[in-house]
Amino acid sequence: MSPRSASVNEELRRRSQERLLQAAVELVGERGYEATTLADIADRAGAARGLVSYYFPGKRQLLQTAVHQLMHLELAKGLEREPLPDGDDAGREWLARAIDAILGLAVERPRLMRTHMAGILTAEGFIKCAEQQRLAALLRETMVRYGSPEPDADYVLLRAQLMGAVFAVLLPGAPVPVERLRAELFNRYKLEWELGVPPDTRAGDETNAGTNGETGSETGGETGGDAPDGRKPSGADGQR
DSSP states (O other), X not given: OOOOOHHHHHHXXXXXXXXXXXXXXXXXXXXXXXXXXXXHHHHHHTOOHHHHHHHOXXXXXXXXXXXXXXXXXXXXXXXXXXXXXXXXXXXXXXHHHHHHHHHXXXXXXXXXXXXXXXXXXXXXXXXXXXXXXXXXXXXXXXHHHHTOSOHHHHHHHHHHHHHHHHHXXXXXXXXXXXXXXXXXXXXXXXXXXXXXXXXXXXXXXXXXXXXXTOOGGGGOOOOSSSOTTSSOOOSTTOOO
């Protein structure tokens, strides 16, 4: 049997890493961080246990990479949803979709996202990886489409605001309703409430939100279609 080519080996490595990242997302969503071991992740991925350590220095880096990949893929899916934005409002629609994609993860995968946020606040902090860089590039491109004159600075601010909003949605004992956070972000960027994926259009999905044992109710936030006071904002400034 002839040896595999370099391209075949690279594809096999990529698939192995993909399986490990998916397994990490699934298991932490089901069991939580402490109850999930690297051996569990390898078993779920159908990979040799030593392969996890070969690709990732530790469980924290594996999880951050996995969540950043999930965020990148969800953001890309939201931005690429048909019909694609066009016309004068295209830039605002792109940004609205980006905001809704990230807030949607907080609602639909609360345990996973809470674990991710907690990990960022540990001594290891924010771990840079290729998936994080892809996510950053997509957020930057969103700000370019929005019309930002300084996308390099503005996408960093957007990222910080989204992280803060996710934290607020998931804060144990004192969560902020996602509708209120969405209204604040939309007001900041002068976005009409109807842009993106308003909460009322997600209500049916959120009834059975999440996968792998996660539920939208874990956030403690409201999931209805109205603004925080029960009425829908009618414009970019949040006036009713």
